[in-house]
Amino acid sequence: MKLVLNKDVMSIEKEQDVVPFRNRVKEYAVKIGMSLVNQTKLITAASELVRNMLKYGGGGVTIIEVISQGRDNGIRLVFQDKGPGIKDISLAMKDGYSSGKSLGIGLPGAKRLVNEFDIKSTLGEGTTVSIIKWKNG
Amino acid sequence: MERIPILRMGKFLLVTIQIDLYDRLATNLEADLVQMVNKTGARGVLIDISALSIVDSFMGRILGNIGSMSKIMDAETVVVGMQPAVAITLIELGLELKGVHTALNVEKGMELLKTRIDAEDEEIIEEEDEAGTE
Ligand SMILES: Nc1ncnc2c1ncn2[C@@H]1O[C@H](COP(=O)(O)OP(=O)(O)OP(=O)(O)O)[C@@H](O)[C@H]1O
Ligand SMILES: [Mg+2]
Numbered sequence: 001m002k003l004v005l006n007k008d009v010m011s012i013e014k015e016q017d018v019v020p021f022r023n024r025v026k027e028y029a030v031k032i033g034m035s036l037v038n039q040t041k042l043i044t045a046a047s048e049l050v051r052n053m054l055k056y057g058g059g060g061v062t063i064i065e066v067i068s069q070g071r072d073n074g075i076r077l078v079f080q081d082k083g084p085g086i087k088d089i090s091l092a093m094k095d096g097y098s099s100g101k102s103l104g105i106g107l108p109g110a111k112r113l114v115n116e117f118d119i120k121s122t123l124g125e126g127t128t129v130s131i132i133k134w135k136n137g
Numbered sequence: 138m139e140r141i142p143i144l145r146m147g148k149f150l151l152v153t154i155q156i157d158l159y160d161r162l163a164t165n166l167e168a169d170l171v172q173m174v175n176k177t178g179a180r181g182v183l184i185d186i187s188a189l190s191i192v193d194s195f196m197g198r199i200l201g202n203i204g205s206m207s208k209i210m211d212a213e214t215v216v217v218g219m220q221p222a223v224a225i226t227l228i229e230l231g232l233e234l235k236g237v238h239t240a241l242n243v244e245k246g247m248e249l250l251k252t253r254i255d256a257e258d259e260e261i262i263e264e265e266d267e268a269g270t271e
Contacts, residue, residue, distance in 0.1 A: 019158075019159055038188065040220075044193050095231060098210070103197075105230060105232060108231065109231045112229050113226065
């Protein structure tokens with residue numbers, strides 16, 4: 001069972017919100033004593049997802065949580081937008097697929113960088129991505 | 138508007154990124170650098186990213202763009218000082234820094250630029266010689 005120890009909500013509306021959001025994630029990761037490499041992986045994944053939310057979802061809300069499961073602590077991040085949604089999730093998760101003429105590594109790369117990755121999307125309603133990075137994961 | 142200073146040192150342009158960049162700052166840097174290479178005829182661009190705590194696909198693309206556009210104008214780009222945690226993360230993310238060289242620190246980066254440029258100049262001289270003997 002995962003327990004939520006601490007919760008923070010930040011809304012992301014513009015490009016200038018990205019760096020403060022990353023800094024907030026870092027604060028929490030440091031607070032639970034996450035290693036520098038894991039912090040860097042988590043923040044990089046977060047940066048990719050928050051960018052997608054801005055670029056494709058028109059902005060949205062992020063939730064930062066400190067969670068615990070057994071002996072391990074971790075950070076869960078949720079990215080929620082009310083954008084157009086994703087038609088084909090398995091296509092969007094492929095390395096190199098981009099509808100925006102970009103590199104197409106944001107989603108698959110973010111998945112590789114964390115321990116748990118979940119994406120849900122409904123056309124016309126929006127997209128929610130949640131990730132977990134364990135302190136010792 | 139806030140901008141990142143670009144230093145000129147002989148044939149080289151030097152940039153030290155001291156903070157995690159806002160996107161606008163990063164795109165400005167790309168534009169400024171490309172313009173400076175063009176204006177000064179610089180042969181090398183050295184970017185010190187030791188203060189960057191993360192490089193995501195956006196920043197990676199900016200660095201790649203600087204590298205490939207400088208290349209078109211006959212300048213080599215070297216990125217120095219990448220933190221080990223950042224390097225490990227980039228590999229897992231799947232981002233290749235195409236079109237740029239990497240080096241451990243500013244000193245090594247300068248050496249690399251110098252040897253690359255000398256090698257290129259020699260090639261040009263050789264080509265000219267060959268053309269001359271024909
Ligand atoms: N929040 C979102 N809402 C709607 N579509 C999305 C969202 N996130 C991603 N997508 C879609 O999934 C595709 C793949 O996303 P991914 O982040 O992997 O690549 P990208 O953003 O296009 O390129 P990169 O992240 O490498 O710059 C996007 O091109 C877009 O079509
Ligand atoms: Mg993306």
